C-alpha cells in the first residue's frame with residue numbers, strides 16, 4: 475500500500491501498535507537533552523534505582539540557562555541567577571554520573587540543542603528523535619520524525635528508550651512556485667502559520683513539500699520545520715534528497731565509507747509514495763510571500779509587513795493588539811524599534827548570520843537601538859568569525875555574543891525592558907517571552923538587520939545592495 479513519509483518512519487519504529495485503550499510503543503533512535511527539562515527525569519531514575527537504557531543514543535548540551543557574556547577574570551560565568559547556575563551544574567553532574575555525552579562548557583561543539591545535533595550529523599533521515607523541548611520539530615528537516623516530549627516522558631525514554639504515542643494525522647503543505655528575491659524561509663513559515671493559524675496543525679504531522687521546499691537549503695528547511703509546533707503540529711517533515719545527503723556527508727556522527735552508501739540508498743526510499751493519502755492538504759503559493767512579521771502575541775498573528783494589521787476579531791486579539799501597541803489598519807512597517815535580536819534555534823545558523831551581515835556591512839545600527847547577535851553554536855561562532863562576520867556586526871554597533879538561547883527565552887540574563895519593541899528572529903512572541911512587558915515582533919534575519927539600521931521595522935529588500943564597508 476502507498477505510504478506517506480510519516481507512515482514509513484512511524485511503521486519502522488513501532489514496537490507495539492496502538493489499540494483503543496493504549497497508545498503505540500515507539501522506539502526512539504536519538505534522545506537530545508538540555509538542562510531545563512532533564513533534572514526531574516534524572517532524579518526519578520536515581521530514586522527508582524534505574525539505569526539509562528541506551529546512554530549511547532543520548533546527547534546533551536547546555537543552552538537555555540547559559541549566559542552569553544564571557545566568564546570573568548576569575549573564571550566565574552555571569553549566570554542570570556542561582557537557579558540558572560544550578561540547572562547547568564545539575565546537568566554536568568547527571569551526565570557524569572549516568573554516562574551521557576555532554577557538550578558543555580569547554581566543548582567545541584556546544585550549542586542550542588536543535589543546532590548542535592544536526593551539525594554533528596547525529597540527526598539523520600528516518601530516525602525518531604525526541605527531546606524535552608517543543609522545537610525538536612526542527613530535526614524533521616532531515617526526514618526524521620522528531621518531536622518534543624514532556625519531562626515525565628523524558629524519564630520514560632531514559633529508562634526504556636521507548637515512548638507511548640498515539641499516531642498523528644497527516645497534513646501535507648504543498649508550497650508551489652518560487653519565493654521572490656529577498657524573501658526567505660522565515661517569511662514563508664510565518665506566512666504559512668498566518669494562513670493556517672496556531673491550531674492549523676493540531677493533531678497532525680506536517681509534511682512540507684513542493685518546488686519551493688525542494689529549493690530550500692538545509693538551514694532554511696530547519697527554519698521551516700522548527701516552527702511547525704507554532705502551528706500546533708506534532709512534528710514537521712521534509713523528505714530527504716540530494717541537498718540533505720550533501721549536507722550530512724562527512725559530519726562526525728554520519729555514517730562513513732560503505733555504511734554511508736548503504737545509508738543513502740535506504741534514505742532515498744524515505745519519500746511519500748505516489749498515490750499515498752494525507753488526512754488533509756493545503757496549498758501555498760510561494761510567489762505571493764512577502765517579508766512577513768508578527769503583529770500580535772502568538773505566531774499566527776503574522777502578516778506581510780506592508781499590509782494593514784487586521785482588526786481584532788475577539789477579546790484575545792484585542793488584548794494582543796493593545797499589548798503590542800499595534801494599530802488595526804496600519805502596517806507594521808515603520809514601527810519604531812528598541813531592540814533587535816538575531817539568534818535562536820530558528821535563525822542562528824551561519825546562513826542566517828550571513829543574511830544579517832549582508833544588510834549590515836558598511837551600515838550602522840540606528841542610534842538608540844540595541845542589537846544582539848547570538849550564534850547558535852560554537853561551530854557557527856567559529857565559522858562566522860573565520861569569515862569576519864563578527865567584525866561586520868561589531869563595526870555596525872551590534873553586540874556579538876557566545877552561543878545559547880539568549881533573548882529567545884530571556885532566562886539567561888539577556889532580556890528586553892518593559893514596553894520595548896524587539897524585532898526578533900526567534901519563534902515565539904508570547905507576552906513577556908523576551909522580558910517582562912517586552913513586545914516581540916518575529917521576523918527574518920534580513921528584516922531584523924534592516925530594522926536595526928532603520929530604527930523602524932523595515933523591508934530588507936531596500937537593503938539588498940551592499941554599501942562599501
Ligand SMILES: CC(C)[C@H](C(=O)O)[C@@H](O)C(=O)O
Nearest residue numbers: 510511538606607608609883
Ligand atoms: C525550556 C523548554 C522546555 C522550552 C520548549 O519546550 O520549547 C523552550 O525551549 C522554548 O522555546 O519555549
Ligand code: SF4
Nearest residue numbers: 609818819879882883
Ligand atoms: S532557542 Fe528558543 S526556541 Fe530554541 S530551544 Fe532555545 S529557548 Fe527554545
